[in-house]
Amino acid sequence: MNKEEYLKKLSKQIKKMSVDEKRDLLLDYEEHFRIGMEKGRTEEEISKALGNPKNVAKQIKADYMVKKAEDKPSPTSIIEALTAVAGLGLFNIFIAVPSLLLAVVIISLVLAGSAVIVIGIFITLSPLLHVFLPNFVYLPVDKGVSTIIWVLFGIALTIAGTIFVLIMSYAANKLYQMVIKLLKSNIEDIKENTMVFK
Amino acid sequence: MNAQFKKGVLELCVLVLLDRKDCYGYEMVDEISKNISISEGTIYPLLRRLKKEDLVSSYLKESQDGPPRKYYRITELGKEKRKI
Numbered sequence: 001m002n003k004e005e006y007l008k009k010l011s012k013q014i015k016k017m018s019v020d021e022k023r024d025l026l027l028d029y030e031e032h033f034r035i036g037m038e039k040g041r042t043e044e045e046i047s048k049a050l051g052n053p054k055n056v057a058k059q060i061k062a063d064y065m066v067k068k069a070e071d072k073p074s075p076t077s078i079i080e081a082l083t084a085v086a087g088l089g090l091f092n093i094f095i096a097v098p099s100l101l102l103a104v105v106i107i108s109l110v111l112a113g114s115a116v117i118v119i120g121i122f123i124t125l126s127p128l129l130h131v132f133l134p135n136f137v138y139l140p141v142d143k144g145v146s147t148i149i150w151v152l153f154g155i156a157l158t159i160a161g162t163i164f165v166l167i168m169s170y171a172a173n174k175l176y177q178m179v180i181k182l183l184k185s186n187i188e189d190i191k192e193n194t195m196v197f198k
Numbered sequence: 199m200n201a202q203f204k205k206g207v208l209e210l211c212v213l214v215l216l217d218r219k220d221c222y223g224y225e226m227v228d229e230i231s232k233n234i235s236i237s238e239g240t241i242y243p244l245l246r247r248l249k250k251e252d253l254v255s256s257y258l259k260e261s262q263d264g265p266p267r268k269y270y271r272i273t274e275l276g277k278e279k280r281k282i
Contacts, residue, residue: 028223028242031268035224038263051237059243067250 001047003033013057017064025060058087066183073176075107085183099179106175110168116161123154208236208244213280216254216272223268245270253279 001009007026014022029050036046050056062084069081082100122129127147129137140150211230215221221229223245227238248254253276258266272280 025242025246028245028268029239031222032224032227032238032242034264035222035267039224046238049237050239053239055237056239056243059240060246063243063247067247 002043003030003047006033006043006047006050006053009053010057013054014060016061021064058084062087062183066180069183070180078103078176078179081180081183099175099182103172103175103179106168106172110165110172113161113165113168117158117165120154120157120159120161124151124158126154127151207234208240209248210280212241212244212248212270213253213272213276216270217277217280220269220271222259222270226270248276252276 007029010029011022011026014025017025032050033043033046036049037043041049062081065077065081065084069077126137126139127150130139139147208230211234212226215226215229223241227236227241230236230241231238245254245256249256249270252273254270254272256268256270259269260266
């Protein structure tokens with residue numbers, strides 16, 4: 001593979017990265033070729049020593065995606081980071097799968113907690129809403145529950161839901177940081193696996 | 199080779215080299231491959247990561263042989279990390 005082919009293959013593999021990052025990276029490899037040739041190596045020799053552009057790109061992408069997930073936490077960015085690291089081939093699935101499952105559980109609990117808050121607010125306001133929409137808003141007065149108790153029940157639900165969501169958000173945040181740390185250490189492990197002591 | 203030992207070796211090599219003097223990427227690969235066989239392409243992703251973590255910085259410097267080269271310099275933070 002000559003220089004042009006190598007750089008072309010590499011740039012194809014990293015096309016998802018930002019224009020600046022991509023240009024910067026390709027410049028690094030171009031410089032590597034230039035200096036190597038000044039030192040009397042052929043383009044083919046240098047390509048071979050650099051290693052398969054696909055593997056080089058995988059490593060770059062994994063680094064890039066993990067950094068992105070760290071800077072801009074979102075479910076999409078974390079999934080992108082997970083797949084990029086998994087693409088390196090040596091990802092520890094016994095840690096990845098449980099942490100993903102835990103993430104799903106936490107997100108579901110946050111959603112459930114949010115629903116409790118909405119219901120709590122609705123019950124708190126139901127005597128008021130009942131005045132305007134008597135046919136749509138139900139008050140359990142006929143079951144012997146006084147309006148005051150009903151409103152207090154609504155307030156309690158709202159508070160309990162809020163505390164629950166806060167705790168879960170905290171847990172989600174901690175889990176997120178854990179996953180990022182895990183991904184980073186995975187990237188380092190893989191890097192070391194690509195080298196051999198002479 | 200013990201995995202715990204191997205971990206971070208490449209990173210440490212780079213920091214030690216840069217602590218001695220500023221280098222360009224090719225120079226570091228040359229130095230490191232005297233002792234460890236690495237796939238040369240992996241040095242650049244590593245350098246990018248070290249740069250993002252503020253352990254090294256880079257600048258362009260003219261060379262006698264041709265266009266300017268990208269040199270790397272260790273930061274104070276990098277020096278601290280090297281000692282650990």
